[in-house]
Amino acid sequence: MTDEPRRFFAPWRMIEFEGVFRIEDAAALPLAYAFYSEDTAQQAVGSYMSREEARRVALNIAALPDLRTALQDKDGAGKLRAEIAALRAQLAEAEQEREAWRTEAERLSQAAA
Template identity: 80%
Template sequence: MMDEPRRFFAPWRVVEFEGAFRIEDAAALPLAYAYYSEDIARRATGSYMSREEACRVALSIASLPDLRAALQDKDGTGELRDEIAALRAQLTAVEQQRDAWRAEAERLSQTVA
């Protein structure tokens, strides 16, 4: 039995604690942590970021739902644009066929008369 996928409700926000930024969803469920240290020796070991780097990472993670929504809107708009263009092309083809039939009907009516 598969459980339903988790939903992390937007908007996501960043909360700063001492030495870390926590990214949480709208229900305050923690999603990720970005740890930092102002101690240059600790950062030199490679396990901590500066406060500015951690803040930038946390803000980037927190903006993911907005980015995803924007991309879905853009894709949806593009699909609609393509569908409208296809329908216009079909309409043009049908109108041309109608005009050809009318011209043929006109020609036939003149030859009969």
């Protein structure tokens, strides 16, 4: 098994079937489903959305790759990525230091015993 995240190719699209909108990637891999019912009784119980609600949810999910691209293209995105990388490096350094302290504490407790 690989540690790399799975790729879902843009563009994502919404396809309507009876009672459901399916969101799939460019390779037709199903990513999400938004179920709906025109029956107001099922909607009232809360188990189903209306068709319009499900359509809005599906459209918003299908728009995620475009939103991600827009955010990456926005001014300052490079600076933000650099800040995130620096914070990750600091976190890794702190974890190494914590592990060194933990090892030293174990060594001292064994020596005292």
